[in-house]
Amino acid sequence: MKKFVNDPKQFVPEMLEGLALANPETLKYVPEYNLIMRADGPDQNKVSIVQGSGSGHEPAHVMIVGKGMLDAACPGDVFAAPPFDYVYETTKMMASPKGVLLLVNNYTGDKMVFDMAQEMSSAEGIQVRTLFINDDVSVEDSTYTIGRRGVAGNFFVIKAVAAAAERGADLDEVIRIGEKVNSVTRSMGVALTACTPPAKGSPLFELGEDEIEIGVGIHGEPGRRRAAMMSANEIVEEMLTPIVQDLPFGDGDRVALMINGLGGTPISELYLLYGQAHKRLAEQGISVGRSYVGEYCTSLDMAGASITLVKLDDEIESLLRDPAEIPMRVF
Amino acid sequence: MKKFVNDPKQFVPEMLEGLALANPETLKYVPEYNLIMRADGPDQNKVSIVQGSGSGHEPAHVMIVGKGMLDAACPGDVFAAPPFDYVYETTKMMASPKGVLLLVNNYTGDKMVFDMAQEMSSAEGIQVRTLFINDDVSVEDSTYTIGRRGVAGNFFVIKAVAAAAERGADLDEVIRIGEKVNSVTRSMGVALTACTPPAKGSPLFELGEDEIEIGVGIHGEPGRRRAAMMSANEIVEEMLTPIVQDLPFGDGDRVALMINGLGGTPISELYLLYGQAHKRLAEQGISVGRSYVGEYCTSLDMAGASITLVKLDDEIESLLRDPAEIPMRVF
Amino acid sequence: MTATDLADVEYVVRTLAQTAVDKEKEFGDLDAVVGDGDLGYSLARGFEKVLQDWESFKRDDVPTFLQQIALAISSRIGGTSGPLWGTAFLRASAAAKTVDTIDGAAAVSMLRAAAEGMMARGGASLGDKTLLDALVPATDELERQLAADAGAAECRAAFAKTVRECADATSTLEAKRGRASYSGERSIGSPDAGAVAIAIMIERITEGWDQR
Amino acid sequence: MTATDLADVEYVVRTLAQTAVDKEKEFGDLDAVVGDGDLGYSLARGFEKVLQDWESFKRDDVPTFLQQIALAISSRIGGTSGPLWGTAFLRASAAAKTVDTIDGAAAVSMLRAAAEGMMARGGASLGDKTLLDALVPATDELERQLAADAGAAECRAAFAKTVRECADATSTLEAKRGRASYSGERSIGSPDAGAVAIAIMIERITEGWDQR
Ligand SMILES: Nc1ncnc2c1ncn2[C@@H]1O[C@H](COP(=O)(O)OP(=O)(O)O)[C@@H](O)[C@H]1O
Numbered sequence A, B: 001m002k003k004f005v006n007d008p009k010q011f012v013p014e015m016l017e018g019l020a021l022a023n024p025e026t027l028k029y030v031p032e033y034n035l036i037m038r039a040d041g042p043d044q045n046k047v048s049i050v051q052g053s054g055s056g057h058e059p060a061h062v063m064i065v066g067k068g069m070l071d072a073a074c075p076g077d078v079f080a081a082p083p084f085d086y087v088y089e090t091t092k093m094m095a096s097p098k099g100v101l102l103l104v105n106n107y108t109g110d111k112m113v114f115d116m117a118q119e120m121s122s123a124e125g126i127q128v129r130t131l132f133i134n135d136d137v138s139v140e141d142s143t144y145t146i147g148r149r150g151v152a153g154n155f156f157v158i159k160a161v162a163a164a165a166e167r168g169a170d171l172d173e174v175i176r177i178g179e180k181v182n183s184v185t186r187s188m189g190v191a192l193t194a195c196t197p198p199a200k201g202s203p204l205f206e207l208g209e210d211e212i213e214i215g216v217g218i219h220g221e222p223g224r225r226r227a228a229m230m231s232a233n234e235i236v237e238e239m240l241t242p243i244v245q246d247l248p249f250g251d252g253d254r255v256a257l258m259i260n261g262l263g264g265t266p267i268s269e270l271y272l273l274y275g276q277a278h279k280r281l282a283e284q285g286i287s288v289g290r291s292y293v294g295e296y297c298t299s300l301d302m303a304g305a306s307i308t309l310v311k312l313d314d315e316i317e318s319l320l321r322d323p324a325e326i327p328m329r330v331f
Numbered sequence C, D: 001m002t003a004t005d006l007a008d009v010e011y012v013v014r015t016l017a018q019t020a021v022d023k024e025k026e027f028g029d030l031d032a033v034v035g036d037g038d039l040g041y042s043l044a045r046g047f048e049k050v051l052q053d054w055e056s057f058k059r060d061d062v063p064t065f066l067q068q069i070a071l072a073i074s075s076r077i078g079g080t081s082g083p084l085w086g087t088a089f090l091r092a093s094a095a096a097k098t099v100d101t102i103d104g105a106a107a108v109s110m111l112r113a114a115a116e117g118m119m120a121r122g123g124a125s126l127g128d129k130t131l132l133d134a135l136v137p138a139t140d141e142l143e144r145q146l147a148a149d150a151g152a153a154e155c156r157a158a159f160a161k162t163v164r165e166c167a168d169a170t171s172t173l174e175a176k177r178g179r180a181s182y183s184g185e186r187s188i189g190s191p192d193a194g195a196v197a198i199a200i201m202i203e204r205i206t207e208g209w210d211q212r
């Protein structure tokens, strides 16, 4: 393994420390709970939006804390759900009179921790709700899930609920919006290579020189099938067809289209995929209202990409258009 | 090789087509010259800022075309200088009464093409100047250069001259600013793995399982030395010390600090590097005024990173702070 | 609720904790057969925290005490066992709130609440080859003994015997939950690690009851 | 300037172009010895474009004609040769602007301008093992012959002979420019591909002069 790492056990804390040092005016880091929160939070006049997950998916989610996006993120170690007390303490710290929304991708480990945190914080009188995101069409029950997995589509849910909260929506309204966006969001990914967790030091799974994993999970979990390497356009087809058929998306639909890099794939390739996906959608009468190309929800250094489609309506599009101030600097 | 690619010869055009499809309101694509330009350009009331280089360094430079950054970029094929007519035609298309500034990283191939384009466009009465960026302290004359190489530091030059042009500066003033920023910008990179150009299909150079290349170039050119793999903190030291000593930067200086990913390194590792670099600078009395962490100038899928330092003064900092609208969407 | 109730509960919890710490290696080995081998480590770290903080827990009443145990355990254990065991103690705490004294019936309702909490939390059903396949039938047996007016010692013995038998009997099941489920049919033939761990813990509790 | 001048220039350019196309493989092989083998491909593509567009070039005068050749060549050739050869034709065009007729002296000043342009563009000095090590001494020789009042045929023969001798003599040099320079000392012992290519082109020009 060749990575920029000192002690693998300190990988996540050192990353979070760097993130906070790079954004001293906007972010606060609470080392006890791996907590990255808005320096000016919690805002007592809005619903607090909190996301928890394992690390290794950066920029998700610690790097999207900021005005108009998350109020806080409390990740676990690489690919591990945060321990219960991180979530519980974070929830208490982020408590606002308008309530707290916990956003969680649907994985068994995370679900158990967040359900329990909701149960215990509610018992203490905090108004808290949990919303599970499950946009991945690749597989139903899978390695770490009962039901579908949550992947890069969570960015759209986060952005929409965060914008609604920023506009002053109450907790019920924020949840209505989150559920609505989740219900029209579909994703699927393909891995070209396996990822290497710093603490493991070797690839998490085996993928042959000429093999790809279609429908891969963001922790390297198996997807639909192994296939022989194919052209970029064929790979787009493998991802786009199941996504489009699942909702289904159809003629006349307006969508947000995201090409998400899984960590090891250069953005040049992502734009190449974007072009093909955009054109294939156009052929089916589906027009792209908003485009997103880059790394959003990664799997460490895995080479690969996922496609996410969101069916837009005026409400969702308007929420996605709202400003956000997060550490990803435009330059 | 496993990459998202169809015909390797079409890799760059397909990427550019995707980029334009994703940004229909802001970008225009002229396939004849690999040209990506602002849809509303050229602005007759400002100096046009144009960057040319090989492809394979994305987002540099086609993905930073937009208001407040580049007016146009005309890349060559992967790691190849653009052919002369791309640059010549681009210069003519971007001609404004206030003039055109061609920004070029210092590589022999690019330098010859841009010098010739300047010579020929000047002969046709276009007011055009060329500025070469050479921020890389790793090596003096090297594989593709006479003199130092230009690497990720060019983002700071681009941003400053673009902001100045946007504010209405004339060509001489824009060049004064560009030269000034270039003169206080220093960079150095380290490769953990080699990169694989789509047309070659195999790694561009050999790097052992436990070896890294210190001072690597963004085309995989050799740097100062091969070394055995070391810790993240030690690698920061290897890059930061030569950079700091070169200008030199010193006690009381305020800097912009960039940790630039070379394409295959996840952003989590980049923030980890950032934290260490920030702290090591602080120990030397050097404070970070602006931070940049992410992929700016890459080398395809190479795992690795570079550090760039810019000595700030009020003028430079103010120019860097100006707004820019480029395809990298904040979400 | 009397001081004796709290003392008994403390004894039970302390024995669970001490067993988890003492048997770290054994529980880990059990989990390594078809699971990922981290059960011993997880339980030991969680219950170690319980032992460390032992003196500091508030002892106003049984529910308060148990709630703090829940928090201590789940703050230290990652993966499946943290929220599962934490939930078990939380739900037992809630059940204890509804009774005046911790008698046999109260023990049954606390065990049931704990088991149901774990089912809700982890989504497992009976037969999925988890600790529930030992705990639930043993609780049923305890209830039967109480209904038949068995003596306290008799009840405990029956409870311990059933939990052990049922734990061993999980060998015939295929794991459907937790990391062991990734082994699929390969999991048949060896017992569920969590179930055996529970059985060993309960055996220690009954064996030591009279010297508590 | 007379029509004859333009015809002579056209003959020279056309012969250069035809040779580049005919000898694609040979020039490539020469470059492959210690360079990267793309010289044949690059020159052939650039001069192919010249032949394709041949009829469309404006022929108002020699400078205009040469400038269009410069553009045609450099728009098609990547790497080093595109801007180098393009610059050579540009500078020759500029030199031609300053003379009334393309006589021997004009040829010398155009060749010098071309060589100096290539030096400025590519940063090579004499001795760096490039085509300049053939072209510059040959131009010097041409100038000497003119100064000695040699006849036109004699001048051409001396020019071609020197360019060939100097091209062969680059074998003793170590490449300092272009891809061949990456081979370092290994480049000693074989001649510079660009220099030999120039020599072959000039030999074709002189051989065919009388039948032009
Ligand atoms: N979803 C579940 N519901 C109830 N019990 C479970 C569940 N998953 C696992 N278990 C129990 O936990 C034990 C394994 O615990 P542990 O090793 O900590 O978890 P993991 O399977 O995640 O490695 C199993 O032997 C089983 O008894």
Ligand SMILES: Nc1ncnc2c1ncn2[C@@H]1O[C@H](COP(=O)(O)OP(=O)(O)O)[C@@H](O)[C@H]1O
Pocket (backbone or CB within 6 Å): D031, D035, D036, D037, D038, D039, D042, D079, D080, D081, D082, D084, D118, D119, D121, D122, D123, D124, D129, D130, D131, D132, D177, D178, D179, D180, D192, D193, D194, D195
């Ligand atoms: N900087 C330079 N200046 C002058 N001539 C050069 C220079 N670099 C290369 N050459 C000439 O060009 C020839 C190689 O051309 P070509 O193969 O197209 O370029 P490259 O070396 O980039 O592959 C060399 O044999 C040499 O004669």
Ligand SMILES: [Mg+2]
Pocket (backbone or CB within 6 Å): C036, C038, C079, C080, C179
């Ligand atoms: Mg486990």
Ligand SMILES: [Mg+2]
Pocket (backbone or CB within 6 Å): C031, C035, C036, C037, C038, C039, C179
């Ligand atoms: Mg386990």
Ligand SMILES: [Mg+2]
Pocket (backbone or CB within 6 Å): D031, D035, D036, D037, D038, D039, D179
């Ligand atoms: Mg060559």
Ligand SMILES: [Mg+2]
Pocket (backbone or CB within 6 Å): D036, D038, D079, D080, D179
């Ligand atoms: Mg070449």
